[in-house]
Amino acid sequence: MGATALRNGPSPVPAPIDSIVEVRGISKAYGNVEALRGIDLDFPRGKLTSLLGPSGCGKTTLLKIIAGLIRADGGTVAINGKRVSAPGPERAFVFQDFALMPWATVTRNVAFGLELRGTNKAEREEIARGYIAEVGLAGFEDKYPHELSGGMRQRVGLARALSVDADVLLLDEPFSAVDEQNRRKFQEDLIRLRTNQNKTFIFVTHSIEEAVYISDRIVLLSPRPGRVSQIIEPAIDRSGDPERIHRDRHYLDTVEEIWQGLKQYVE
Amino acid sequence: MAVSIRTDGEAAGLAPLSNRNATGASWDQPILLRLVSIAMFAGIWEVAGRIPVSFAFPTFSDTIVAFFGLLADGSLATAYLSTLQPLVLGVVLSAFLGVGLGTICGLWRTGEWLMIPVFIVLQAAPVAAFIPMVTFVYGIGMTAKTLAVMILALPVIVLNTYKAVRNVNESLLVMCRSFLGTRWQTVAKIILPDASPVIFAGLRLGVAAGFVGVVLAELLITPTGIGDLITFHRSRADYAEMYATIASIIALSTLTLVFLQWVEVRVFRPESRGA
Numbered sequence A: 001m002g003a004t005a006l007r008n009g010p011s012p013v014p015a016p017i018d019s020i021v022e023v024r025g026i027s028k029a030y031g032n033v034e035a036l037r038g039i040d041l042d043f044p045r046g047k048l049t050s051l052l053g054p055s056g057c058g059k060t061t062l063l064k065i066i067a068g069l070i071r072a073d074g075g076t077v078a079i080n081g082k083r084v085s086a087p088g089p090e091r092a093f094v095f096q097d098f099a100l101m102p103w104a105t106v107t108r109n110v111a112f113g114l115e116l117r118g119t120n121k122a123e124r125e126e127i128a129r130g131y132i133a134e135v136g137l138a139g140f141e142d143k144y145p146h147e148l149s150g151g152m153r154q155r156v157g158l159a160r161a162l163s164v165d166a167d168v169l170l171l172d173e174p175f176s177a178v179d180e181q182n183r184r185k186f187q188e189d190l191i192r193l194r195t196n197q198n199k200t201f202i203f204v205t206h207s208i209e210e211a212v213y214i215s216d217r218i219v220l221l222s223p224r225p226g227r228v229s230q231i232i233e234p235a236i237d238r239s240g241d242p243e244r245i246h247r248d249r250h251y252l253d254t255v256e257e258i259w260q261g262l263k264q265y266v267e
Numbered sequence B: 001m002a003v004s005i006r007t008d009g010e011a012a013g014l015a016p017l018s019n020r021n022a023t024g025a026s027w028d029q030p031i032l033l034r035l036v037s038i039a040m041f042a043g044i045w046e047v048a049g050r051i052p053v054s055f056a057f058p059t060f061s062d063t064i065v066a067f068f069g070l071l072a073d074g075s076l077a078t079a080y081l082s083t084l085q086p087l088v089l090g091v092v093l094s095a096f097l098g099v100g101l102g103t104i105c106g107l108w109r110t111g112e113w114l115m116i117p118v119f120i121v122l123q124a125a126p127v128a129a130f131i132p133m134v135t136f137v138y139g140i141g142m143t144a145k146t147l148a149v150m151i152l153a154l155p156v157i158v159l160n161t162y163k164a165v166r167n168v169n170e171s172l173l174v175m176c177r178s179f180l181g182t183r184w185q186t187v188a189k190i191i192l193p194d195a196s197p198v199i200f201a202g203l204r205l206g207v208a209a210g211f212v213g214v215v216l217a218e219l220l221i222t223p224t225g226i227g228d229l230i231t232f233h234r235s236r237a238d239y240a241e242m243y244a245t246i247a248s249i250i251a252l253s254t255l256t257l258v259f260l261q262w263v264e265v266r267v268f269r270p271e272s273r274g275a
Helices: A059-067 A108-111 A112-116 A121-134 A150-163 A180-196 A208-214 A248-266 B030-050 B062-071 B074-106 B107-123 B126-138 B142-166 B172-177 B181-219 B224-236 B240-267
Strands: A019-030 A034-044 A048-051 A076-077 A082-084 A091-094 A166-173 A200-205 A217-222 A227-232
Touching: A019 A059, A019 A200, A034 A059, A034 A200, A034 A227, A048 A059, A048 A208, A059 A091, A059 A166, A059 A200, A091 A150, A091 B172, A108 A112, A108 A121, A108 A150, A112 A121, A112 A150, A112 A208, A121 A150, A150 A166, A150 A180, A180 A208, A200 A208, A208 A248, A217 A248, A227 A248, B030 B062, B062 B074, B062 B240, B074 B107, B074 B142, B074 B181, B074 B224, B074 B240, B107 B142, B126 B142, B126 B181, B126 B224, B142 B181, B181 B224, B181 B240, B224 B240
Parallel strands: A048 A200, A048 A217, A091 A166, A166 A200
Antiparallel strands: A019 A034, A019 A076, A076 A082, A217 A227
């Protein structure tokens, strides 16, 4: 460890220089329940930002507003400086429940975004095969979702989002329906994938460990109404063996600090 | 009738190349089980005919002999020629009209309010009572028989399709929207495939009801076809021939339903074909 192990782990962070997604004054209410109030956020290009918070903090709602799947009551979302209010080709979504078509093979599921865009069959299947291999599913191209485990199904969901070549990947608690061992493996793969793919990730999770493990930036949301309570950039070196991160001092300190901050919201 | 046996055991984590279970024993074969079931049925029938349950109840073997007799003298073929026309026409019309109307009702509120109550009433009503009325309006020809088929087949097809389209998997709809699917793409690529198991369940019920409709029409309206053959042999106390005719239409109805299921699995739900 040596000199770098000084207490410079979690620290508040100034506004990023190059942000791909800009969220301004977003608010949303479901009936009388205020889910989000006045959210201002910038998501830096090429980074993985996590939205972390206890249930009811509106993190999934915020992600779906960015995706254009839910309409905000007020405020704006801009991608690459352009205001958006509906789904667009520069964003791709990974769903918590996978949302795979049970009647379609892995290849067709992965190529589905391209199929909807009218890419011809040979071309889109070629692209799909590449991403299927990229997420570690080579050999499963002709399987159906029910023949795969939860973790493998979510890999299909991830490959589908990658194959449309969007700039921003939006992941809604992608590992919450995946068992623990598969989740660990998948998180490691995601770290590796991030270095290969030059994409921006926005990642919703309720797991502190998961957020600290994979994120460049963590946005802590507090509940009722959902607001930004803190932004943390864990200074963790992810270049080496991903296994080592779990024993990293910064990792452990950051997890602890976030937990101390969130404790008050847990009944 | 379980044509598709899933082999979920071969799910996750196994090597991608693992195919059919090579050690599958013969008692595992659904075909064999079905044959045994049919043989048992024939055996019980034979015993019941020999007791006899009623003097008007022939044995299985007599019925089979009578069946080949009817085949040989051509009366069965003539009867089916006249029965199948309104049956096929009515069933095909009901299938397309039913799935079409059901889909429209499932997607479009106004259509739902206009049409669904009518079909709910039709499904609840003892529709056979309408058949004399149909005869009164349309006479005793093809039209009346086709209508009789449709009155029975259409409601269940419409209602099943409507329900299936209504209850389509919400998260797949959101997925399609997020990947920029148009309205038409959503209907064609998500809603109809997702709804197809329930639509096909409705089609099977509808086809079975269509068989009821055509036989009812031939017994009640026009003494032609299979209905006439049944009535004729009953009047002459040829009970073996009467049962052979009845059994033949039951068999045809069953085979049609099995075929429909095969089409469904083949075309719409390849994943349930098993590994």
